[in-house]
């Protein structure tokens with residue numbers, strides 16, 4: 534089986550990734566395994582970094598629109614994003630609001 538992502542929106546026209554607070558950090562920090570034990574500390578550190586990031590809106594919008602199930606994006610955990618992803622997939626595009 535192959536997966537194909539058909540790009541329907543250019544997400545990085547403002548080059549938001551260039552100013553991401555996590556740009557030069559270990560990506561594994563944002564993708565903890567599980568949600569208990571060591572992962573709790575890892576999630577807290579990731580969310581702390583996100584809280585200082587200037588592109589959280591863009592990051593969350595990207596994660597929801599591209600259906601990112603795993604990891605911390607824009608300071609939101611997998612559990613926190615799940616209802617937003619579901620709403621977006623059900624047609625509520627207002628859940629992503631990039632200003």
Ligand code: SF4
Pocket residue numbers: 553554555556563582583584586587588589592593605606607608
């Ligand atoms: S909000 Fe967090 S995960 Fe998203 S770009 Fe910023 S630091 Fe990285």
